[in-house]
Amino acid sequence: MLRALVMTAHDVDLKIINAKVPFVSEIEPNNLVECGIAINDGLIEQVAKPDNLPKSDEVFDAKGMVVLPGLVDVHAHLRGLNLSYKEDFDTGTMAAVAGGITTVLDMQNTDPPTINPENLKAKKESAKSKIVADVGFFSSIPDDLINDLPKMIDLGIAGFKIYPLHPYTKYDIYDRDTVLEAFLKLSGCKLPICIHAIDVSSKSIKSKNKGALEQDFGSDEITNFLNKHPPELEASAVKFYSEIAISAGVHIHISHLSSLKSLEIFKLGLKHIRDKKNGLFKITADVSPHHLFLTKEELKRRGAFAKMVEPLRAKEDNDILWHALKCGTLNIVASEHAPHPKQEKEKSFSEAPSGVPNLETMLPMMYTEVLEGRLTYKRLIEVCSENPAKVFNLEKKGMIREGYFADLVVISNTNEKINPDNFFSKAKHSPFDGRIIKAKPYATFLRGVKVYEDGEILAKPGCGNIIRPFH
Ligand code: NCD
Ligand code: ZN
DSSP states (O other), rough: OOOOOSSSSSSEEEEEEEEEEOOSSSSOOTEEEEEEEEEEEEEEEEOGGGGGGEEEEEEETTTOOOOEEEEEEEEOOOOOOTTTTTTTTHHHHHHHHHHHHHHHHHSSOSSSSOOOOHHHEEEEEEEEOOOEEEEOOOOOOOHHHHHHHHHHHTEEEEEEEEESSSSSTTSSSSHHHHHHHHHHHHTTOOOEEEEEEOOSSSHHHHHHHHHHHHHHOSSSSSHHHHHHHHHHHHHHHHHHHHHHHHTTTTTEEEETTOOOOHHHHHHHHHHOOOOOTOTTTTTEEEOHHHHHHBBHHHHHHHHHGGOSSSSOOOOHHHHHHHHHTTTSSOOOOOOOOOOOOOHHTTTTTTTSOOOOOOOHHHHHHHHHHHHHHHHHHHHHIIIIIIHHHHTTTTTSSSSSSSSSSOOOEEEEEEEEEEEEGOOSSSSSOOOTTTOOOEEEEEEEETTOOOOHHHHEOOTTTTTSSSOOOOO
């Protein structure tokens, strides 16, 4: 299994020794192998038993800790520019590497929003001297699609995002003809189109749903919020976009899929592909940690500190999402890190903004599932690192494999409560505040450079790269 390699003629930049690295398969999904990793020029050169590793002046002793591929987070709001009071590229990527995440794809809903080449350039310019993780950028579908698409591709966008609840361009609209027009224009470019699935056209379902929710929550702000975002409207949007994507032959990626109802519609899309009717149509989806671990009961307990869109759902939704994640139906876990200052979250429930930070809690929460036997190493790595890199075409990312980037996270066991006061993120609160975690990142390497160790950021600002998908 390990390669006792061909003599390496030269010394390498860094060796990680005494590591446990997952060598997993269908038959052995939890197989950890004691070995070392040789790193040169930012790439993994060799994974082998210590005696077979080349020489290196620099050695990191993992002291028996598990080393995983750095996580690839395909949904984070790093903010910056005029929203840097909420989060900036330095604090957001510091939070990422402290959370074991080495690659982050940033969302478009910033100020100024990422909607055209000029704004994207300004964002990249601001980010490049600050980031300590690798970062890619999503954009809204630009208004001037014909002229701007080649420029956006040239600038390396990771994909598009559609968000009809807060429209940024004319394509953030819930209108079949307009969306089809956009999808047809995008069909050749092979970039995923992320969908915040929300049907803004229907009012009827809201009132139909009202009775049941009021029984649960009482007639208050929280009930109104849940009434505004029922699972039915999410599912109806998944159907709406899937059908248009099938007609146009594009890849849509459903962001933070949160409910049983949406999952059922999503599966119809997968069936369409299995039946080989798809042409160029492709559908993938991610789920966020809060939709796996928390129910809407948490909203009653924590109020706005557990407010996000899509909102928390029922226990049966959590359970079915876990099942879909474990059996391979859902592809990815993404943080949906959406930071807002504590003071903004302390406003009344209706006034407080939606969104919760997650960069520093995602891996500890997911890894605790592995330690408690509910998730395999194999699936953890697939949904947090490997699949995100594959779905978004990020080259040499997401796996511990020779020739891949040495993006690595070393994990230590612990038994402590999540404490948002310790976050590097500017958003020092969390709906996971006080939850017990059994593991956390001890050290993080980005392309072979140790960027985080034992609670401290070691990286120089700007050491992260702005990345682009591989076509
Ligand atoms: C996001 C944010 O804060 O930017 N909030 C959220 O609740 N998810 C916006 C979004 O992605 O919908
Ligand atoms: Zn988001």
